[in-house]
Amino acid sequence: MNDIVPAASLIPADAPFPKAAKVALGMPQLRKNLAHATGTIRAKRAKVAGELDDWEQLRDTAAAVKAGVQRRLPELAMRFEERATAAGAVVHWARDAAEANAIAARLVREAGAEEVVKVKSMATQEIELNEHFAAEGLRAFETDLAELIVQLAEDKPSHILVPAIHYNRTEIRDIFDQRMGDAPAGLTDDPAALAEAARLHLRRRFLSATVAVSGANFAIAETGSLVVVESEGNGRMCLTMPETLISIVGIEKLLPETADLEVFMQLLPRSSTGERMNPYTSVWTGVREGDGPRHVHVILLDNGRTNVLADEVGRQALSCIRCSACLNVCPVYERTGGHAYGHVYPGPIGAILAPQLEPGRHDDLPYASSLCGACYEVCPVKIDIPEVLVHLRQQGPHAAGERAAMGAAEAVMARPRLWRTALRAARLGSMPWRRKGFVRRMPWPASKWTVSRDLPVPPKESFRDWWKERER
Amino acid sequence: MERVALFITCVNDALFPETPKAVVTVLERLGYEVDFPAAQTCCGQMHANSGYKDDATRLARAFDDVFGGYDAIVTPSGSCAAMARDQYPHLTGSGIGRRVHELSEFLVDVAGVEDVGAHFPHTVTYHPTCHGTRALGLGDKPLRLLRAVGGIDLVGLPAADQCCGFGGTFALKNSEVSSAMLADKCANAAATGAEYLAAADNSCLTHIGGGVSRSGGPRPIHYAEILASTA
Numbered sequence A: 001m002n003d004i005v006p007a008a009s010l011i012p013a014d015a016p017f018p019k020a021a022k023v024a025l026g027m028p029q030l031r032k033n034l035a036h037a038t039g040t041i042r043a044k045r046a047k048v049a050g051e052l053d054d055w056e057q058l059r060d061t062a063a064a065v066k067a068g069v070q071r072r073l074p075e076l077a078m079r080f081e082e083r084a085t086a087a088g089a090v091v092h093w094a095r096d097a098a099e100a101n102a103i104a105a106r107l108v109r110e111a112g113a114e115e116v117v118k119v120k121s122m123a124t125q126e127i128e129l130n131e132h133f134a135a136e137g138l139r140a141f142e143t144d145l146a147e148l149i150v151q152l153a154e155d156k157p158s159h160i161l162v163p164a165i166h167y168n169r170t171e172i173r174d175i176f177d178q179r180m181g182d183a184p185a186g187l188t189d190d191p192a193a194l195a196e197a198a199r200l201h202l203r204r205r206f207l208s209a210t211v212a213v214s215g216a217n218f219a220i221a222e223t224g225s226l227v228v229v230e231s232e233g234n235g236r237m238c239l240t241m242p243e244t245l246i247s248i249v250g251i252e253k254l255l256p257e258t259a260d261l262e263v264f265m266q267l268l269p270r271s272s273t274g275e276r277m278n279p280y281t282s283v284w285t286g287v288r289e290g291d292g293p294r295h296v297h298v299i300l301l302d303n304g305r306t307n308v309l310a311d312e313v314g315r316q317a318l319s320c321i322r323c324s325a326c327l328n329v330c331p332v333y334e335r336t337g338g339h340a341y342g343h344v345y346p347g348p349i350g351a352i353l354a355p356q357l358e359p360g361r362h363d364d365l366p367y368a369s370s371l372c373g374a375c376y377e378v379c380p381v382k383i384d385i386p387e388v389l390v391h392l393r394q395q396g397p398h399a400a401g402e403r404a405a406m407g408a409a410e411a412v413m414a415r416p417r418l419w420r421t422a423l424r425a426a427r428l429g430s431m432p433w434r435r436k437g438f439v440r441r442m443p444w445p446a447s448k449w450t451v452s453r454d455l456p457v458p459p460k461e462s463f464r465d466w467w468k469e470r471e472r
Numbered sequence B: 001m002e003r004v005a006l007f008i009t010c011v012n013d014a015l016f017p018e019t020p021k022a023v024v025t026v027l028e029r030l031g032y033e034v035d036f037p038a039a040q041t042c043c044g045q046m047h048a049n050s051g052y053k054d055d056a057t058r059l060a061r062a063f064d065d066v067f068g069g070y071d072a073i074v075t076p077s078g079s080c081a082a083m084a085r086d087q088y089p090h091l092t093g094s095g096i097g098r099r100v101h102e103l104s105e106f107l108v109d110v111a112g113v114e115d116v117g118a119h120f121p122h123t124v125t126y127h128p129t130c131h132g133t134r135a136l137g138l139g140d141k142p143l144r145l146l147r148a149v150g151g152i153d154l155v156g157l158p159a160a161d162q163c164c165g166f167g168g169t170f171a172l173k174n175s176e177v178s179s180a181m182l183a184d185k186c187a188n189a190a191a192t193g194a195e196y197l198a199a200a201d202n203s204c205l206t207h208i209g210g211g212v213s214r215s216g217g218p219r220p221i222h223y224a225e226i227l228a229s230t231a
Helices: A017-025 A028-050 A055-071 A073-086 A097-110 A122-126 A129-135 A145-152 A169-179 A191-208 A234-240 A258-272 A305-309 A314-319 A325-329 A331-336 A347-357 A374-378 A385-395 A400-413 A416-429 A463-471 B010-014 B018-029 B045-050 B053-067 B078-091 B103-110 B130-135 B141-147 B175-191 B202-215 B223-228
Strands: A090-094 A115-118 A139-142 A211-214 A218-220 A225-230 A244-250 A280-284 A295-301 B003-006 B033-035 B073-075 B100-102 B123-126 B153-155 B196-199 B219-222
Touching (some): A017 A331, A028 A258, A073 A295, A097 A244, A115 A234, A122 A244, A145 A191, A211 A234, A218 A258, A225 A258, A234 A280, A305 A347, A314 A347, A331 B175, A347 A374, A347 A385, A374 B130, A385 B045, A416 B010, A463 B010, B003 B018, B010 B202, B018 B033, B045 B053, B045 B078, B073 B103, B078 B100, B103 B141, B123 B141, B141 B153, B141 B223, B202 B219, B219 B223
Parallel strands (some): A244 A295, B123 B196
Antiparallel strands (some): A225 A280
């Protein structure tokens, strides 16, 4: 039995990405777990997405619907408030994380509770609701299996959909055994046994909770309804059993009409878990007498989103439906995992969302990509992630040394005669290495290249010389 | 005789003269007249993708000045062609990218040939480079050209669609992640047992070649050089 060491505690969250990534790269079990899990989901996604011959039309439609939402956001948010209120919900507006947390904590106290059960929600991770509740003397219990694992391990999520993707089942057995309190004796790492232990543990929570906190996958402006898409049924328990339900919803989750779900419900399960259909989809509209919670609150969350909306190129990041397909195909994410990104949204989508939601922080993240484009290829709402990465690089600050080097390169390349002279100088200067054909060691910063790759040597005769000779 | 302009790219200008020579050989074999505008330098991709928009814009303008008079511009680089096509409209508003063809696009789509009369009796594995495949949408065009080469033995590359980890300045800024990606690419390349690893971009091949030079494996070669070969 091993001691529980939360992965997030080993990877410095505030360090620049290259440094944090280096630590993650040096964790063989983490890399093995990640490669196995991302590889499995990747293959499942490719198979079920490939089954639909109108997949590309669905993507185009989803992108168009989301772009429309971004153009009409104020109008749709007001309509949602009006319809949800008419149906008996109370709608709150939160400018930032502090406001959302304060409203949620107040509502829990007003309900006379000190504990809440939670549906898996990225919005609440983003605003660090659990941490805020703890500081206020309230307790939030995660009920999604993977979120439960992460919470018990006192770790942080490392993936949007599969927050415990960095653990294998043996590690999960150890976490349950040492941290769950009511784990059965002699618990094995058999997945069914682990699920049963979690089920029994969570059942007690569901039966005693009077308040639940959720996010939402979609908010329908036409009806004031919220939608939660999930796999385990824990969400359905939280959404129906407690007396009070508090849902924290980013304003970008709005959709104009119920009919829009037709498109997104085909795209989301296939892109996220690689399933044709998810097991549980819950839709609720305000309060219904004798059915479900009697107090329904919706906190509409901005937290930087309207700032993102102001950027015509960057705003497409707000189309994200949190499916994680981009994480699973990303060669960088696959090797570093989520903690290295130092933000609740890791991977390619995090690399364009984090620096926009928190301007001035995470300026290193747009560079955490080789621009290979695998993310754009799978994105169900067609966010051109490479385009936004390049756009953000062009907005962000540059180190003085690099700025000077790039400027010098441009100055030479913009002057054909100077360029030819520079190439000639490189051919002459590299003569000592010509026989060997490559250079193995270079001083910094070129050492960043030669650390793992040999560098080719310029040729004796350039194409230009050859061409000139031929023309003669 | 139809005239086409050759954009050799700065990487080939500095390091790999055999690739543009091969492009000239293939195009002339098919009856095209090739022009090499000597004032050409760089498409500006490194500057644009590293976040230096103003520098990239100046280089994009210079590209327009040099190549503006040609109806067809052929280049042996998927990423440089993608740069002109995808980014120039945003940088300078120039539509010249529509006239810039990566070699396989020109041969298959414009010239309408797949068999260019080459002979290359070796085992070759093919790495579809990211920008060529995803940004430009080359599909299997380079492979169709390679399949028509006499004597060639094409072998599949495991996890071929995975990036080699180059990514321009990514290889320096995130050297460790890049190196981890490269190690996997080199291992997959070596597992093929091929003599050569072909691709549509010498920048990616410099990266893979730099790794293979240490770990062992197939020799990197631009596919244009295979198409030029008649040995």
